[in-house]
Amino acid sequence: MASKGLPDFKKQVEGAAQEAVDVAGTAAQQVVDQATEAGQKAMEQVVKTTQETIDKTANQATESFSGFGKKFGLMK
Template sequence: MSSKSFQGLKQQAEGAAKDAANTLGQATQDAINQVVETSQKAIDQACKTAQDGVEKATGQATEAMAGLGKNFGFKK
């Protein structure tokens, strides 16, 4: 095998290795982006659920206080 053809094979192998590394890097980045997006959606949903719970509890506490005030004659 001549030195020239060996050099050509070496360059092809290096190019293929670089392409594979780039493909792997892009696939890894895509997977990370998907995990981040999914995590953000889960966090957003948890926050909304917590906020809804706080609003419901606040409404119930307000109603309870209003009822208590009526029982003691503070409100009509």
């Protein structure tokens, strides 16, 4: 009877080990997914901030040139 219990125990241990591996794999994938999502959000923010800075700089340059032209009578 003891010999019959050993294979059953071995199957239980193998099943538990496989379940632990599956859980760990799922957890690792979730970490990777969250890191990827965070990286994408960070890049979107960088792009947005860069575009806003470019727009502000272009507007300031336009205003400066317009003021320069008006000052010297080149523009009305």
